[in-house]
Amino acid sequence: MTGSEVSGRPPEAAAVVVGGGLAGTTAALALADAGLRVTLIESRPRLGGLAFSFKRGELTVDNGQHVFLRCCTAYQWFVDRIAARDLVTLQDRLDVPVLDAANMRLGRLRRAALPVPLHLAASLATYPHLSLRERATVGRAALALRALDLADPALDDTDFASWLRDRGQSPRTIEALWDLVGVATLNATAANASLGLAAMVFKTGLLSEAGAADIGWAAAPLGELHDDRARKALDAAGVRIMLRSRVTGIKPAAGGGWVVDAETGPGRGEQLDAGTVVMALPQRETHGLLPEGALDDPDALLGIGTAPILNVHVVYDRPVLRQPFFAALGSPVQWVFDRTASSGMTGPGQYLAVSQSAVEDEIDLPVAELRERYLPELERLLPAARGAGVTDFFVTRERTATFAPAPGVGRLRPGAATRAPGLYLAGAWTDTGWPATMESAVRSGLHASREALTALGLPFENDVVRAV
Ligand SMILES: Cc1cc2nc3c(=O)[nH]c(=O)nc-3n(C[C@H](O)[C@H](O)[C@H](O)COP(=O)(O)OP(=O)(O)OC[C@H]3O[C@@H](n4cnc5c(N)ncnc54)[C@H](O)[C@@H]3O)c2cc1C
Known part of the structure; x- marks a missing residue:
């Protein structure tokens, strides 16, 4: 059933999603797929947020x-x-050429058709950018990483570099291997990264399934995916898309639910009533619009x-x-x-x-x-x-x-549900367990829709998020 087929539904079946990045687009699709009448409001003239x-x-x-x-x-x-x-x-098999500018040697990080962790062993054994001794220490650190319990909150208090040093990793090993991957995936060097997030990336990407780290990328401009194709999908699902419309307020409605104020142009505005609101905004904008009492400690968002x-x-x-x-x-x-x-x-x-x-x-x-x-x-x-x-x-x-995936960030990231009924948070920065990635954004949108649909007593049909 699409959103347009349920337009006769009462206001509690109406949802407003604020922010048309990947998190908001995902939430809008998932809610519309479940039969809600959804409006997606985005301040810019396009969807896609940070990936455009x-x-x-x-x-x-x-x-x-x-x-x-x-x-x-x-x-x-x-x-x-x-x-x-x-x-x-998407690569058939992980293969990253790594060129050392100091001696112009080309090495490769690639996987073999072997089970974890042997899939990377051959490549590491011949990785020319580390000494024999350094290569030997990598295996031991990888096994220690694999043994970490990602649910342990203490991991968030430690920085990744100290943990690596304690496991015998030289500055060169950190630079030529751990940071090579970590800086690109975490957007921080090991010294500035929480062990929890680093462990999440390395465990999931390199130590879970053999093909997990195979690299994929858009073969077309990102806008063709995250804007053009996304808009087509939203249209087909019956989602009303409001571009160039900035949300300026989210207030509780007198009879329950929410009133969302949007500036739709110079001196023009629209008020929307909705039983469900998903705020899929960056953390600072979320803090600015968050209704009072929605989070125990709203200022924690400013610490991210x-x-x-x-x-x-x-x-x-x-x-x-x-x-x-x-x-x-x-x-x-x-x-x-x-x-x-x-x-x-x-x-x-x-x-x-x-x-x-x-x-x-x-x-x-x-x-x-x-x-x-x-x-x-x-x-x-x-x-x-x-x-x-x-x-x-x-x-x-x-x-x-x-x-910033700094140590301590984990406890600042809120989950999708808030204390305000019908109000949900999404965004790559929310508590998905992932660093700020497209994956985290989509997961957050799915988490928010799952919470919203569960509260409405509607089924949530998504294998990906049911699994996490
Ligand atoms: C240069 C760059 C490279 C990256 N590389 C990678 C990568 O290689 N792999 C990867 O997985 N991730 C990468 N990322 C991260 C990834 O792009 C983001 O994590 C993801 O796109 C965030 O999506 P989001 O929906 O959570 O937030 P956003 O994309 O920030 O979406 C929030 C939306 O809310 C809108 N908005 C804000 N205020 C309002 C308002 N008041 N009313 C209405 N709308 C509003 C904004 O315009 C925006 O569209 C990269 C990011 C950048 C910038």
Whole structure:
């Protein structure tokens, strides 16, 4: 049944979802699929939130390279739900080229067709960026990591780097292995990451199922998935989508339920009544709109910090990279992705995106300075770039790309249910157990819908979240 088929239902069957990122889009779909009459309100002119695209000449540019892993089951559910499987690529088998700028040696982190943990053993045994001794210590640390109980709240109080050091991991091992993966997935170095979140990433991605860390990415601009396809799916589910509409207030209605105030244009507004409201906003915006009494300690939301991601975009007049992506060590460059085909670029050139996580010290640097830093570095790493012309260079900065996964953050993240009946929270920063990822956003939207539907006595049909 779709939302439009139930438009004769009473107001308690109406739901408003505030925020059209992945969390809000997911919640809107799940609630509409269960038969609620849903309105999705988004302040920007598009859906997709922090994972979006924009036009620049002939290119369609993503605000930042996004990847997911095979273990991101909720995000892949979402991709299927919006009928966008044809727009993503997923490696058959994990394979990450890792280039050390110090000696220009290329190593690979890849999995073999063996069960966990042997699937990575061969690759680690020959990983050229660590000494024999360092490689031996990695196995022991991985086994210790595997034995951690993710439900133990004490893990949240420890930082990942101290834990690794206590398990014999050298600074080089942390840099060349743990941070290589951790910085990209957590958006923090091991020193700034909660052991709980790091353990979650490494246990789930590398130590649960053999294929869990196979890497996936959008083969089309993110906007084609998270905006175009998502809108089609929402339309088909009967969800009313209000874009360019900013929610300014959420208040209890006199007879129960909620009144949501939205600014729909200059001097224009609309009030919506709903029995169910899902706030799928960033933590600061949630704090600003949260009705009184909804959380025991609303100010805890302000304690959840944020971390930036910078993407440096370079268009060359000829191909300079033959792989879809690679990671670098001993260089300011972290990960480089070939965006040529996915951006719609035609002609002989190549478009690369350099994805830089946890770059607090670089996020505000002027473009000219970033150009001076990154172009020579790319020439150092990619010999073919040395004679190539640069036809475009620009940067995208997301200062609040993710929540900061710092030790202690776990106890600040609220769950989906609040103390206010009918009011639910979603967003990658809520308590999903995951770091700030697309997976966490989708999970949070599913959690919020599960809570809402359960409270309404309606069944929740989603295998992914039933399993967690
Ligand atoms: C550069 C970059 C790279 C990333 N890389 C990866 C990656 O490789 N893999 C990965 O899994 N994740 C990655 N992420 C993280 C991922 O994009 C986010 O975790 C996820 O998109 C968050 O979704 P969300 O719905 O929780 O929040 P948001 O996307 O922030 O959505 C919240 C929405 O609420 C809207 N809003 C705010 N206030 C109001 C209001 N008053 N009224 C109405 N609407 C409002 C906002 O406009 C926004 O659309 C990356 C993020 C960035 C920025």
